[in-house]
Amino acid sequence: MANAFTNRLSGYAPLGDADISLLARACRNVREIPAGHHLIMEGDRPDPVFVMLEGWACGYKMLPDGGRQILAFMLPGDFCDIHIAVLKAIDHSIVTITAAKVAMLPRAQMEALVEAGPTITRAFWWSQLVDQSVLRAWIISMGRRTAKERIAHLMCELYIRMRNIGLATDDKCEMPLTQLVIADAVGLTPVHVNRVLKSLRLGKVMELSSGSLTIIDPVRLAAIAGFDESYLHGRLRQTG
Numbered sequence: 539m540a541n542a543f544t545n546r547l548s549g550y551a552p553l554g555d556a557d558i559s560l561l562a563r564a565c566r567n568v569r570e571i572p573a574g575h576h577l578i579m580e581g582d583r584p585d586p587v588f589v590m591l592e593g594w595a596c597g598y599k600m601l602p603d604g605g606r607q608i609l610a611f612m613l614p615g616d617f618c619d620i621h622i623a624v625l626k627a628i629d630h631s632i633v634t635i636t637a638a639k640v641a642m643l644p645r646a647q648m649e650a651l652v653e654a655g656p657t658i659t660r661a662f663w664w665s666q667l668v669d670q671s672v673l674r675a676w677i678i679s680m681g682r683r684t685a686k687e688r689i690a691h692l693m694c695e696l697y698i699r700m701r702n703i704g705l706a707t708d709d710k711c712e713m714p715l716t717q718l719v720i721a722d723a724v725g726l727t728p729v730h731v732n733r734v735l736k737s738l739r740l741g742k743v744m745e746l747s748s749g750s751l752t753i754i755d756p757v758r759l760a761a762i763a764g765f766d767e768s769y770l771h772g773r774l775r776q777t778g
Contacts, residue, residue, distance in 0.1 A: 541565060543589050543641070546615030546703050549771065550664035551657050561658065564651055565589055565641035577618060577632045577640065584628050586642040588618035593638025594714055598722065599630045608723040610672070611635075611696065615703050617665065636714045671769035680725050683764070688724040689734045690763035693744060693751060698770045713751035738762075 540548075543565055544558045553561070568591060571577070577588050577595065588595075595612040597619065609630060612618050618632050618640075634640075643651075652659055675695065679688045693713075700711040717735070721728045739745045743759050745752045753759055760767075 542591050542614035542703060547658075547661040547665060549702055550668070551661035553657055553661060557655065557658050557661075560654055561651070564643055564647055565591065567642045569640050569642065571634050571638045571640050573634055573636050573638075575634045577634065578628055580628060580631045582628055586644050587648050588632070589641040589643060590614050590616045590618065591639040591641055593640075594635040595632055595638060595640075596635055596719070596723075597630050597632045606722045607725070608719065610669070610676075611723070613696075613699055613703065614705065617669075635719065668770065675769060685724070685726055685730055686734050686737065687763055688726070689720065689731065690738070690743075690759055691765055692720070692724060693746070693753075694760055694763050694765040694767075695770065697751060697753060698767055702770065709754070709756070710750055710752045712749060713746055714749045715746075 540558055541562055544553065544561045547553060547561065548558070571593070573593075578584060580599065590612050592614055595618060597609045597612070598606050599609060600606055610619075612632070619628075652662060672695065675691070679691055683691060696713065697706055697711050700706040705711060715723075717728045717731045720726075721731045724731070726734075735746055738759075741758075743753075743755050743762065745754065759765075
């Protein structure tokens with residue numbers, strides 16, 4: 539039976555019915571997790587790989603001054619870092635942003651899936667290439683983009699990721715991120731994030747409210763962000 543995990547991987551490789559069935563069976567150990575729950579903490583010894591079936595999570599590191607830097611957002615269908623199962627101790631924390639359904643795949647099961655066949659292996663490999671591309675885009679944002687460009691780029695990216703797994707309409711998707719969470723992701727203060735979001739709303743470009751993102755003018759939003767969709771294997775829909 540297909541789920542968000544198999545749907546995401548199907549976008550990277552031509553999974554057959556047997557592949558989808560195998561992946562779905564691997565996700566049978568599912569836990570319902572409340573918002574704000576740590577799946578794993580920095581320094582813990584990891585064993586299972588966590589797969590998001592529903593809900594949002596993020597990976598982050600704490601700084602000596604108490605500040606937090608968010609490193610990645612995990613959406614339905616995402617691994618919560620496929621590589622943690624081979625580490626002796628994890629070097630960052632992962633926490634749920636919303637209530638979530640999370641599958642736990644033990645290390646031995648992950649190894650068996652990798653060895654199950656070339657199509658699943660290719661899907662895993664391609665998934666990790668996309669994750670690395672996202673990381674590079676975030677590095678560019680932190681180093682070279684302005685505050686407005688950073689936020690616009692993040693909104694474009696998250697919208698496309700949601701659309702690629704069938705969880706976005708032509709102009710709207712779930713976006714359960716507070717201004718504090720966005721600030722921790724883009725390296726700004728919440729006050730600065732508020733100012734940028736207000737500017738984008740008043741400029742009739744996009745609006746973030748009530749846990750959802752509405753893209754009013756996708757062409758302008760992509761232009762502000764300098765957004766190149768190729769690293770996500772999708773594109774921001776244009777209208778008008």
